[in-house]
Amino acid sequence: MRKIFALASIVAVLAVTSAQAQQTIKIGVILAYSGQFADPSAQMDNGIKLYMKQYGDTVAGKKIELVRRDTGGIAPDIAKRLAQELIVRDNVDMLAGFALTPNALAAGDVSAQAKKFMVNMNAATAIITTKSPYMVRTSFTVPQLNQTLGAWAYKNAIRKAYTMVSDFGPGHDGEAAFHKGFRDAGGEIIGAARYPVANQDFSAFVQRAKDANADAIYIWTPGGPQPAAIGKALAERGIDSNKTKILGQGELTSEDALKNMGEAGLGIITAFHYDYNHQSSTNTAFVKSYKESFGRNPDMFSAGAFDGMHVIYEALKKTGGKTDGESLVEAAKGMEWESPRGPMAIDPATRDVVQTVYIRRVEKIGGQIVNVEFDKVENVKDPFKAAMKN
Amino acid sequence: MTPFTLSEPQRHLEAQIRWQPVELAFWLATLLPFVFAPNYLVLASQIAITALFALSLDLILGYAGIVSLGHAAYFGFGSYTAGLIAKWGWGEPLTGLAAAAVAAGVLGYATSFIIARFRHLALIMITLGLGLLLAEAANSAGWLTGGADGLQGVRMWKLFGAFQFDLYGTTAYTYSLTILFLAFLLARRLINSPFGLALRGIRENAVRMPAIGAPSPAHIRKIYTIAAVMAGVAGGLLAQTTETVSLETLGFARSADVLVILILGGAGRLYGGLVGAIIYMVARDQFSGINPQYWYFWIGTLLIAVVLFLPNGVLGGLTRLMRLVRSAA
Amino acid sequence: MIASAFGVLFDGFAYGMLLFLLSVGLSVTLGMMNFVNLAHCSFAMLGGFVTVTLTNDLGWPFLASLPLAFLSAALVSIALERVLYRRLYGASDLAQCLLTIGIVFVSVAVAAYIYGTIQQPVNLPSYLRGSVAIMGQSLGVYRLFLIGVSIVITAVLVAALEFTRFGAQVRAAVDNQRMARGLGIDVDRVFAVTFALGSGLAGLGGALAIEIVGLDHAFAFTYLIYVLIVVAVGGLGSIAGSFVAASLLGISDMAGKYYFPELGAFLIYFVMVALLMWRPLGLFGRR
Known part of the structure; x- marks a missing residue:
């Protein structure tokens, strides 16, 4: 009985999802907004906001919507739960954020299981990207x-x-x-x-x-x-x-x-890999508008998130708005661009950052x-x- | 021959042992998420696990008067045990959980000899110190625990060979809720037994109990070990249902959180930890969903309000309300 | 080797003095009223933020900001005592814990809201920076300053407690609250004043701590454990106990890190557990 109820509700949810999918693309953002690591997360959030401000909130004819969740610090159990909930409850199309390694590792499992695209915008332990074939990283590795x-x-x-x-x-x-x-x-x-x-x-x-x-x-x-x-x-x-x-x-x-x-x-x-004092015209413009928006200089967290949004937007453009993990990660592999930090790319073999x-x-x-x-x-x-x- | 009649205190005890309708309603209500909130089952499973952890703390705090700021030691120890066994290739959940229980129990029994000797602030700080030492040890033993990155490679088999731990948390919630209910039955039986009464006596007056033939230290060691087992099971459940274990399972924050949860619900009432876990975690989920950066403000305000208006926790307040309603009727 | 032992002793003592300032107020109020005030470090954090605001935004000199850090923490604590704490004097320890943890949560959120989540910088005047050579050993000027301030404060506290009428009332209230009330001492007022003084000292400690350990919105949480350790090891209600415990913990922490870095974080907890097992009431505790 229970199972039937659960199944019925899942079917209902899926039906709603496909109806919604026509207009919006939801990005689940998991960060440690509160607690000891709140500042990196705030800077990452700023990076995301700035990108959306500069490039609009519509890609491939669809509106981008963020759903933010807080892990409150290092808490892989919570990060994993939030990732699951974002996918089953909020029907997000991809996961992004991740200031901290343990949280990124735990969410990587969910990305692999649910076949959802995931953009690790900061966590820097080398092995993280091996957790899910649908994950890319836009920060750096230790x-x-x-x-x-x-x-x-x-x-x-x-x-x-x-x-x-x-x-x-x-x-x-x-x-x-x-x-x-x-x-x-x-x-x-x-x-x-x-x-x-x-x-x-x-x-x-x-x-x-x-x-x-x-x-x-x-x-x-x-x-x-x-x-x-x-x-x-x-x-x-x-x-x-x-x-x-x-x-x-x-x-x-x-x-x-x-x-x-x-x-x-x-x-x-x-x-x-990044400093606000890096001399390039791209960075000067980036720092200027960042400062105007948030009253402080960007840092590596801001850059990681900003570039992460770039990967999401460009990948969506390539897939024409298709949001399955497979298409998005294929679109992201080998992507090259001029970032505020200088030239960077996504390694097609490892999905990790080259810079x-x-x-x-x-x-x-x-x-x-x-x-x-x-x-x-x-x-x-x-x-x-x-x-x-x- | 006159029929055997119960004396007043005996009748009071009998009444406590009997299942109240409100209890049945509570447990039936725990099934509601399956029907009405199937998208909240992952959260529900973690609430059930936290509730079990809080219940284990209630056994020592509410019934033996031991305030612990290091209870996460047993939770985390159980977590790592269950996680490591799965990592080493034995992913069967029930036996893994049993191993977590045993491991935490052994640790609990070993430390109970220290615990039983102290009271008051020294006791609180010693539990805190032991907890922090264990957390540091786990951090240092990175080769075993995976250190700060957490334990990697935990893979669970299907429960009973049939139910996969799914994204929706259906299996996780069913599993956690069942274990919580079994542990609750055990705890309920325990505190209504003569042993439970002796514990309450120790809580009220530790000096007098040995005088009437109840050896305090032995009782304290026993209940402390049982509570450690239960905390270990809760930790094991978290490791198995999330397939992750981190240093944070041993951390001070977890010990403090569970204490707050128990006091919030009302200590010494068995249901206090359960109700506290539901309120705290649902409130946290909602507040942090609305306001991810400043939700602490709202949860803090909630705690202050509860203390000011419901001095004995939410359950204490409810009990008082029921009494008022009854006396008015 | 002897020179470095002296250096380690010096640094450890300075760190201990910081812990002393942060915790002495809690020790006395806990000893007197048995009131479990887990929000003690929120007052320290407040003092720190007051100094940051005054020196960075309003251009005050660092030294001039210190009395205000003390005053503001004391004033806010009086207000909170009136509105919240007073209602719970008779309540259980657990209710007091919950209330004060609630206050910590709120203070952390408010600090994050106003000051953001970054580390707060503080600009020391040049005469407090750098180091001086004494007996062939270079000693940080700021640490010398810290030790000086703490010793002066300790001396004032001890003298006030021993030789003033108010001090006698405080001692009486700590020793036996009921008896003190019986003798006509207004324990509630004595407590309120002590509470304000203790919180003020925490505020001063918070301001002085920025240079050594930094300041951010989570300070109220981070230092709670250390303060509790000092209070428990020193013994409730004892200024001397807090002083000795804080120096002991500061020095053993520093010495452990220098001589046995692989033990790292273990040492301070280990020392605490060992001391408490030896003397459960703390070094100078009587109850």
């Missing part, structure tokens, strides 16, 4: 940046490095990737420390790193309060950036981290403390998946 940085460091006369990473998955990935890039090039890791995820005061760790007397200290930290705390500890311990280079992934010197660090951040070298990795140094320009690009590595694919194939 190995893409850090392995590149490791190899770059050796090329630039750094021989001995000390590493210091946040003691959880992404930190371990960053550590492994940097070690691999650096060691493969010929460098030597003379010490490696991991600090607790919830660490607040870094003076002890920084002192330890300083005592190791390396050519460079590599740091991997998630965004939030830690980058600034690390930067201040570095300055307080008197680490001379001419003698000991400080290397890291771009979060270390994000805009609000630099605001908090002040001059303490000068000289830090990071590898990243330029910029090497930047923190400098003071006209009274502003900013990341200045001084070197770059073009067309970087995710090295993790390249290694998986061998």
Whole structure:
């Protein structure tokens, strides 16, 4: 009896869906709008909004509608439930968003099971895109940046490095990737420390790193309060950036981290794929309209979401408004475009992002403390998946 | 020979054991989502799991006076046990759930020796500390738990070889609700037994009970272990129905949430955790759907309002209302 | 090695002093009224945001903003005490938990609404930045400042508690509330004033914490655990207990990270559990 009821209601729902599908395309956006990771999610939401403002809310003759859901932080069980509900209850045609890896991994299962297109606009652990054949990523992968940085460091006369990473998955990935890039090039890791995820005061760790007397200290930290705390500890311990280079992934010197660090951040070298200070006409226009709309500069989260919307819009144009996972992902494979971050593409083999990795140094320009690009590595694919194939 | 008559206290106890019509109505109502809200079954299954978790906390908080801020330790331990077994190739749900129960029970029994020795703030903080230590251990043991990315590769077989865990959550809700009901029957029986009465005695006065022949520490260890088993089952259910396990199942936030849920519903009433879970999770789902960034504001306001107007939780308020209605009639 | 041991001790002590400022108010009010105020860190967060607004938006000097951080947290706490807390003095611990957690939720949402979800920067005057060399060891100027402020405050608190009439009333109320009432002490008023002072100190702590640990809308949640740990380990209602517990936890946390980084986050929890198992009432607790 129960089953019949359930079946009947599913049939009813499907009937309604196909009727609705004529006019609108629904995108289910899953982000951590509240809690500790609210800011990245807010920036991603802004990126989505800006794209829709610039390119309209109609594609291939259909209206785009967003359905937003909050996971409240790292909560794969909730993310999975929300993805299921978005599909069965709200009848969304695709899933998008995902600031956090565990949530993206859990929703990936749903995308695979329901055969829905999914755009991972941020979560950066390499394996995520293997979860669903209908998923693409428009942010970056941790190995893409850090392995590149490791190899770059050796090329630039750094021989001995000390590493210091946040003691959880992404930190371990960053550590492994940097070690691999650096060691493969010929460098030597003379010490490696991991600090607790919830660490607040870094003076002890920084002192330890300083005592190791390396050519460079590599740091991997998630965004939030830690980058600034690390930067201040570095300055307080008197680490001379001419003698000991400080290397890291771009979060270390994000805009609000630099605001908090002040001059303490000068000289830090990071590898990243996007910064509001990137010099190109596309980016200047992007930053300008972003600032006008939201009163602040875009960051990598905004760029990931903005480019994610680009993939969705362009794929829909190619399919003529067809929304099944198969058509959309085929349309997205191999897509190439000029993003605010520079040239980027979706790797047809792995559905992952291909882009330029910029090497930047923190400098003071006209009274502003900013990341200045001084070197770059073009067309970087995710090295993790390249290694998986061998 | 005069017929055997019940004394006043005995009659009171008998009345408590009897099933009330409102209880039957409650359990029948749990079947309504199948008919009226088939698109909400995934949420319903997670409410049932949270309700089971809150019920397990009620056993120790409501009936033995143990306030715990680390109850998620057993939930998460059960979750990882069920998840790992499935990951290692044995995806049969019921045996996996049994394993989760056993594992959490063993952990609960081991820690119960510490728990039984302390009270008040020290007890709260020790439960908190043990919970955080376990969460840190799980984070460090990334090779086993998958660390912050969560446990990958959990694949469940069909329930009874026939029912797949589907996108609509039909199987998940049926499964979770059935387990919740069975656990509830067990808990109900337990608290109405002499053992349950002794526990309530300990809650009211821990010093006096040993004097009348009820060994407090032994009782506390027993109920604590039972509660841990139940929390482990709840965790196992979550792992199986979502096929994911994350560090967050062990986290402080989960311990605090379940405490809030139980107090919201009303501790020491068996149904408190169930009602609390329904109200909290439905409210959260609705508020965060409407206002994903600031829903905390509304849920906070709800909690404050409940405390001010219904001091003994929602169920306490309902009971009072019923009494008022009855005395008026 | 000795030099670095001194450095670790110094940094740990400074961190401990921060924890002390954040938690001492809660310890005293919990000890006096048994009122479980989980929203204590919301007042700290308020103080932090007041300093951020004053220094960044209105151009106040950092030092001048500190008294206002104290005052605003104290004033808001008085208002809340009148409107909400007072109604629950006789209620169960659990009801108090639920009320104050509700307040935390609301405060977090309000902070996110007004200030957004970013990390708040604070601009220190140049004389509080950098480090000075003392005995061959470079010590952060701000940390020295933090320690100085905390020691002054502790001295004032202890003196006030020992040598003033009000202090005697507070001690009486902490020791035996019923007896104090019997002696004609207006415990409710004493409590309200203590509560405001404690919240004010939390507000000051929140303002001072920005430089070391940062500030965002989730602060009220993040620091709740640490504050509870200090209160429990120190013992309820004891200023000395909070002081010792906070320094102990700060130093052991820092030393653990320096000497055994692989233990990382374990150490502070482990120390807490061990201390509480040894002394369930806390180091200086009597009840």
